[in-house]
Amino acid sequence: MGIISALFVIFLTVTGLMLNHTEPLNLKKRFVQNIIFLDLYDIKPGKEPQGFLAANHWITQVGERIYFDQKELTEGVNKLVGVVAADEKIIVAYDGQMLLLTQQGEVVEHLAGTEGVPAGMRAIGITQNNDVVIRGAHGDYLADIESLQWKEEEQIDAEWSKTRTVPKALLANLLYLYRGKGLPLERVILDMHSGRFLGGFGIYLVDAAAALFLLLSLSGVWMWFKRS
Amino acid sequence: MNMKYNRWICIPLLWIAAGISTNSLAKGVYQEPQEFIHEVFAGNPPPASRLWIRKDLEQEINTILGHDLGVLRLHYWARDGRTAWILEEIGKERPITTGVVVNQGRIELVRILIFRESRGWEVRYPFFTDQFNDAGLVSEHKLDKSIDGISGATLSVNAVTKLARLALLLHGYIENGEDKS
Known part of the structure; x- marks a missing residue:
């Protein structure tokens, strides 16, 4: 005894x-990296990962985090709305905010309501003239990211960013990275x-x-x- | 039930309820950043300006924050020698979004806009933020006045103090025209 x-x-x-x-x-x-422990605690994203492809790079939301290929960009994200490539930049839209990235995945700047990002952003797209378009709660906006101008217009015709099936190998790596910071x-x-x-x-x-x-x-x- | 026993049950329950409600009120958006900018410029804010974070500035930012900003350029709003900044720094685990106004090299206003941590939210109160009013920078990017801490909120206090120093540094950088050199 x-x-x-x-x-x-x-x-x-x-x-x-x-x-x-x-x-x-x-x-x-x-963080605990051991798979047995991670399984025991059931560490996994709360919803299915969502991936977007822009300029040959995958921008994926896993749980509350967004990744540029395999590099974590930001966390605390509710919904990744879409991703477009324009003027050698990649624009990531989420939760009423935007991240402007270089093609190497460096964050140039963060844009939000203070910079005029339209409220209730539901979709992001690109016109035939390579202009960025935002579909907000109150309509469509032609966005000039450099001058921070958001011009409201009626129903803009654009190619809207859509989710794609993330390659299995990348998804497996992202889930590994995500779980590795979960416990x-x-x-x-x-x-x-x-x-x-x-x-x-x-x-x-x-x-x-x-x-x-x-x-x-x-x-x-x-x-x-x-x-x- | 006897009144004496009622008291023994009710008082702790009220205590717990007050604690829970205080905690739930503590986190959240106190003021939307765009509202802050509107208020600071009396409803007529100037367009956002951009500041590129060059290598020399990045090093100075590092001495204040202990890490880089994670962006290549920052937005600010400027008019008549006043600049307004929306800055973020992690207290313990989550970023604290803070609005800082600098006027002629001295802090005019510090306000906590969004608080996401579970502790340390007392930094939102004017008894703390008002201490920064009229503070400037001295050598090594330190404030020229001392800021009293809040027990139990040390990390939040440190984060807000860093942001105040950062805003003064960035304001000075613009005021001296170093962003254009």
């Missing part, structure tokens, strides 16, 4: 110390410390260990009193 208790004490002490120093150990920003080490250590890692049974196991410590403490004190 003493050995089992000792093992529990060591385990709980080590995990407790780690949790007490989350910041210096950077536990929130270190912070802090969460696993916290679950191990509380016993939740083993589900409902684990909590009772840690409860049993705590009861064991209590029993050992009380019996130790009792024995010490008896001897003295």
